[in-house]
Amino acid sequence: MTLPLGFVVRLDRHTRVVDGGRALLGGFPTRLLRLTPKARRLLVGRTLPVRDASSALLADRLLDTGMAHPVAGSLPSPADARYTVVVPVRDRPRQLERLLGSIGTETPVIVVDDASRRPAAVAEVAAKYRARLVTLAENVGPAGARNAGLCLVTTPYVVFADSDIVLDPDTVPTLLRHFADPRVAMAVPRITGLPNAATTWIERYENARSSLDLGDRPAAVRPGTPVSWASSACVVARVDALGEGFDEGMRVGEDVDLCWRLIEAGRRVRYEPAVRAAHEHRVRLGDWFLRKAVYGTGAQPLARRHPAYIAPAVFAPWSMAFAGALLAQRRWSVPAAGAVLGVVTVRIARRLDGTRYPYRLAVPLAGNGALATLAQTSALLTRHWWPLTAVGCAVSRRVRRATAVAALADIVLEYRRDQATLDPLRYGLARRLDDLAYGAGVWFSALKGRSTAALRPRVTR
Structure with a gap:
């Protein structure tokens, strides 16, 4: 099955054209796609119209990697659109x-x-x-x-x-x-x-x-x-x-x-x-809270059917070391986390070897990885693992400090992004209730299914 003539894709906003058009950097997971001279000529700015077999193959590749998306308004309607x-x-x-x-x-x-x-x-x-x-x-x-x-x-x-x-x-x-x-x-x-x-x-x-x-x-x-x-x-x-x-x-x-x-x-x-x-x-608050909890109860049935997909967080070994160093809250925590990030930046740069400025490309990639790690760790503390977090807060000052930072940072960052027509106090309360309800549903389904599959992060390279 190939894309038809006239199909148009546009590069994702996070996809970068590097080295004067000789490569593309982006997608999920992030990758470097080197373009042949012929492939470079197929791109019209940040769009790629399908005109022949070669452009169809490249467009299909960009869609598979998440580097580009169809331009819906320019696509043809199905011959039989009933x-x-x-x-x-x-x-x-x-x-x-x-x-x-x-x-x-x-x-x-x-x-x-x-x-x-x-x-x-x-x-x-x-x-x-x-x-x-x-x-x-x-x-x-x-x-x-x-x-x-x-x-x-x-x-x-x-x-x-x-x-x-x-x-x-x-x-x-x-x-x-x-x-x-x-x-x-x-x-x-x-x-x-x-x-x-x-x-x-x-x-x-x-x-x-x-x-x-x-x-x-x-x-x-x-x-x-x-x-x-x-x-x-x-x-x-x-x-x-x-x-x-x-x-x-x-x-x-x-x-x-x-x-x-x-x-x-x-x-x-x-x-x-x-x-x-x-x-x-x-x-109504009660109906809303109950529905959020019901959403959480779907975690264990999904974990049984799709064990590779349902993890509440996905970490690379380096990101676990980075998060662990910061959660330790010792004098050496920030230097250790910085060292991990430095090593990761070097490794990414080496994988980008052959590009014009590998380190200039690697630094933001490593930074984005660090931010994603912090976001996932925060979600574990305040959402998926909150019953464990509550126990930890009762016995550990460090857990209380980490949880407070995670909860407040989440509210500040998401409130700005969501542009909510709601004051920050009630928005923050709703955020925490949202997490409590969903997390309770996940734990209920895990206990009912006698499995921790929906609660275990996945470690991958």
Whole structure:
């Protein structure tokens, strides 16, 4: 399968053109890609249009490494762009009507009623918008409900949309353009809050920091990268790539599992933030906190199915030494951490041998690695391992100091990045509650599954 003529990719914002265009530096993990004279001529600034077999091969390589992303607006639409929308729902007639109103009556829609307590209200809304209604006698969860609709789809593409979603008119047509790449099995938009004014401080926090919002940069969805999974709240997928669909044994995390199974099968999943789907965030503290904990309970089932992907942190040996030296909080800690970073910088420079300024390139790479190590260590202390951290704080001044620094630094850095319409105090409180809830869910699932797989960091070279 090759990319078609007219397909266009653009270099990721973090991909650097070095040595006068003779090499590219970037991707996940970071790598140096040396370009032949012929390959250099294929690039038009920071874009690469597919014009022949050579440009198709280079574009495919850039997509695989995460160095570039498709330019969705310039891609051709599929020859057969027909799709069916599948909506799993349990009660929620008001939200269902809002979603179906945003879709219209010209698009085929299958509403799967997952054993609603008041099925008549759901049936009335489905009939109003001429949607096909499938009623399940027993509650099977989102995965089973989506599969019940999927088996009735006869179009080449399917859109899974949760009932609390509102679709923009251009969301699905834009996502369909990604299927010009024959390896793409699924494409997802950015999930944002509803445009109406937030009514509670928790909703304002969610608008800035929703678990479903994967950011404003396009990405290939892949484990171990900044966008390692995608939510099924709104998904466009190639029907023939889905096989049996979602794992019905999972009540949570089924969307992550599907993403990872598709990727393991050699398929691509694209995240396209140029288009959005609005989501009705939870507005009450109790409901929100419980949902965050439920997200955490998906960790152990995912660890059982994908043990190589679920680690709460991924460290190289040097990053463990770097973090360990700083956590020791001794007089020698900063010099030791600096020495580790110096050795790493030299090693990176040697791997960049042949470029014009290897050390100039190596220093920021090592610095970024150090920042990533600190961020992961902070997340372990305040999120994934917080029960252990709490015990440590009770007996150790150093643990208390490290935890305080991690928690406050996280709030300061993320508050600035998120541009939250919420005061720093309540934003910081929500951040910590978010971590407590998710971490509690992870620990609950680990205890229930009698396994620490979801809690163990992974060490890799």
